[in-house]
Amino acid sequence: MPGPKQERAQKTREEILRAAAEVFDERGYHGAGMREIMKRAGVTLGAVYFHFPNKEALAQAVMHEQPATIVPSLRSEGLQRLVDITLVWSHKLQSDPLLRAGVRLTSEQTGYGFDDVTPYRQWAQIMEECLVDGLAAGDVRTDTDVHALAEFLVAACTGLQAYSLLASGRDDLPERARTMWRLIMPAIATPHAAAGIDVSEEREAAVNGLTAGSGR
Amino acid sequence: MPGPKQERAQKTREEILRAAAEVFDERGYHGAGMREIMKRAGVTLGAVYFHFPNKEALAQAVMHEQPATIVPSLRSEGLQRLVDITLVWSHKLQSDPLLRAGVRLTSEQTGYGFDDVTPYRQWAQIMEECLVDGLAAGDVRTDTDVHALAEFLVAACTGLQAYSLLASGRDDLPERARTMWRLIMPAIATPHAAAGIDVSEEREAAVNGLTAGSGR
Numbered sequence: 001m002p003g004p005k006q007e008r009a010q011k012t013r014e015e016i017l018r019a020a021a022e023v024f025d026e027r028g029y030h031g032a033g034m035r036e037i038m039k040r041a042g043v044t045l046g047a048v049y050f051h052f053p054n055k056e057a058l059a060q061a062v063m064h065e066q067p068a069t070i071v072p073s074l075r076s077e078g079l080q081r082l083v084d085i086t087l088v089w090s091h092k093l094q095s096d097p098l099l100r101a102g103v104r105l106t107s108e109q110t111g112y113g114f115d116d117v118t119p120y121r122q123w124a125q126i127m128e129e130c131l132v133d134g135l136a137a138g139d140v141r142t143d144t145d146v147h148a149l150a151e152f153l154v155a156a157c158t159g160l161q162a163y164s165l166l167a168s169g170r171d172d173l174p175e176r177a178r179t180m181w182r183l184i185m186p187a188i189a190t191p192h193a194a195a196g197i198d199v200s201e202e203r204e205a206a207v208n209g210l211t212a213g214s215g216r
Numbered sequence: 217m218p219g220p221k222q223e224r225a226q227k228t229r230e231e232i233l234r235a236a237a238e239v240f241d242e243r244g245y246h247g248a249g250m251r252e253i254m255k256r257a258g259v260t261l262g263a264v265y266f267h268f269p270n271k272e273a274l275a276q277a278v279m280h281e282q283p284a285t286i287v288p289s290l291r292s293e294g295l296q297r298l299v300d301i302t303l304v305w306s307h308k309l310q311s312d313p314l315l316r317a318g319v320r321l322t323s324e325q326t327g328y329g330f331d332d333v334t335p336y337r338q339w340a341q342i343m344e345e346c347l348v349d350g351l352a353a354g355d356v357r358t359d360t361d362v363h364a365l366a367e368f369l370v371a372a373c374t375g376l377q378a379y380s381l382l383a384s385g386r387d388d389l390p391e392r393a394r395t396m397w398r399l400i401m402p403a404i405a406t407p408h409a410a411a412g413i414d415v416s417e418e419r420e421a422a423v424n425g426l427t428a429g430s431g432r
Contacts, residue, residue, distance in 0.1 A: 028327055108327035110320070110381065111244055117382035148395050151379070155392070156368070159375030163367070165326065166333035176371070179364050187403035 013051045016041045017065060020058045021101035029059055029105060029112050056114070059105050063119045066102040067126055073209035078134030079189060080197055082127055083181055086157060087204040090177040093161060093170055103161060123154045139193035149188065156180060174204055229267045232257045233281060236274045237317035245275055245321060245328045272330070275321050279335045282318040283342055289425035294350030295405060296413055298343055299397055302373060303420040306393040309377060309386055319377060339370045355409035365404065372396060390420055 019041035023032040034055055038045045052058040069092060072084040092099050106119045128150035134140035160180065164173040181199040189197055205211045235257035239248040250271055254261045268274040285308060288300040308315050322335045344366035350356035376396065380389040397415040405413055421427045 030327075104326070107378070108324055111246075111324035111327040115382060117379075120379050120382060145395075145399070149399055151392070152372070152376075152396055152399055155375035155379045155396075156372040157375065158378050159371035159373065160368075162323070162374050162378070163333075163336050163371045166331060166336060176367070179361075180368055180371075183361070183365055183368055184400050184403050187400050 009051075012041075012043055012047055016043060016048055016051055016058070017061060018098060020052075021062050021065075021098040024059065024062060024101040024105055025097045028108065029055075034058075059109075059112075059114070060116060062098065063102050063105050063109070063116060064122065065098055066106075066119055067122050069096050069099040069102070072207040074207050076207075078130055078137045079139040079193065082130035082134070082153075083197060083199055084203070084207045085126065085130070086153075086177045086181070087174065087199075087207050089157070090160075090174040091204060091208045093173060107158070107162060120154050120158070123157070124150045127153050134193075137193075139189055139197070141188060141190055144188065174201075178204065225267075228257075228259055228263055232259060232264055232267055232274070233277060234314060236268075237278050237281075237314040240275065240278060240317035240321055241313045244324065245271075250274075275325075275328075275330070276332060276334075278314065279318050279321050279325070279332060280338065281314055282322075282335055283338050285312050285315040285318070288423040290423050292423075294346060294353045295355040295409065298346035298350070298369075299413060299415055300419070300423045301342065301346070302369075302393045302397070303390065303415075303423050305373070306376075306390040307420060307424045309389055323374070323378060336370050336374070339373070340366045343369050350409075353409075355405055355413070357404060357406055360404065390417075394420065 016037065020032070020037045022040060023037050032055065034045065034048055037058070038048050041048070048058075052061065070085055070088050072081070072088050074084065076084050089099070093103060102119065105114075106116075109116060128146055131140055131144070131146035131150055135142070135144065135146060140146065157177070157180075160176045161170065161173055164170050164176050178199050178201065181197075185194055185197060185199070202211070232253065236248070236253045238256060239253050248271065250264055251261065253274070254264050257264070264274075268277065286301055286304050288297070288304050290300065292300050305315070309319060318335065321330075322332075325332060344362055347356055347360070347362035347366055351358070351360065351362060356362065373393070373396075376392045377386065377389060380386050380392050394415050394417065397413075401410055401413060401415070418427070
């Protein structure tokens with residue numbers, strides 16, 4: 001069990017991460033300065049460097065924090081869980097600085113000379129776990145290569161946000177995510193399950209805690 | 217009909233574009249200089265600025281040149297044409313500087329402060345035309361929203377290359393493209409057509425002119 005000192009250190013680390021995310025989200029990697037992040041977090045520069053040896057380490061930590069920002073407001077399992085995660089992701093990318101900065105840094109990283117595939121792998125693992133559960137529940141077609149499908153879905157979502165960012169400043173991202181599911185669901189879900197998986201605008205609102213919607 | 221002067225100007229423009237693409241591909245937008253592009257193209261700096269008022273205009277022209285780089289070596293129509301285009305695209309992204317630079321600049325552009333959705337729209341239009349033909353030929357399911365599907369496929373391919381770049385330096389991109397088609401084809405093609413659409417490694421080789429393969 002962590003003592004009070006470890007808890008304080010953990011809290012400081014989180015404050016630095018969130019401040020860094022805000023600055024990266026607003027200014028990009030090159031525009032962000034360690035001093036501005038320090039001021040935004042309300043900590044000393046020494047505290048920043050204690051947790052993160054340099055700006056690159058801080059950017060990497062922000063990139064790896066993406067999955068932790070996604071918590072659907074409804075319980076769900078398997079294929080519906082996977083859908084719900086993308087509906088929360090597409091919605092929170094409008095407003096959550098930690099997720100926005102993580103995605104921005106991940107997308108733009110090759111321009112900074114970074115080469116970090118970890119954020120993609122993290123998402124692929126989460127998606128694959130949902131698909132494995134969906135297979136066991138009989139929602140996912142038995143002939144599905146769940147590993148390959150998870151890899152593809154991560155790529156698809158990556159591209160959806162890139163296109164949506166330029167097409168609409170990400171306003172249409174939730175709609176694009178729901179459209180994706182409508183288009184490809186017949187190839188993924190068993191005919192029996194397909195009708196029960198909810199990819200509606202109402203579901204999107206409910207999993208984002210915007211309505212009183214109930215779980216499956 | 218263009219006279220010799222216009223033809224020369226057009227040829228110079230193409231030489232500048234190709235030289236610019238090589239430099240953008242190697243060094244990214246910020247690392248590329250107009251003088252290096254001039255030297256690479258074997259033209260004067262005046263000739264570069266005659267065709268492109270600044271580096272941003274040159275980068276934009278390279279971004280918009282992507283579709284022109286894709287010419288499948290086999291004749292095909294509709295859904296097979298769409299598959300073939302992606303198989304050529306995934307292959308040429310390994311080697312064609314003009315395509316590589318166009319994709320790199322398009323992907324990284326938000327990091328440079330650009331905001332140009334045109335390359336995505338160009339690809340979506342090409343894909344939608346293939347899908348419309350596929351609908352008419354009875355290859356694409358009659359209930360398909362071809363506009364939405366084209367928009368999704370552009371996004372999916374965008375993400376495939378981004379993920380593949382970090383996962384394998386794009387080595388696995390052709391395989392990822394073929395896997396995408398195998399995964400989603402049941403949702404797109406009519407059952408009758410699905411078996412006839414060729415997404416194999418052999419097709420990939422043939423449309424890239426690497427074997428003597430014959431058209432459908």
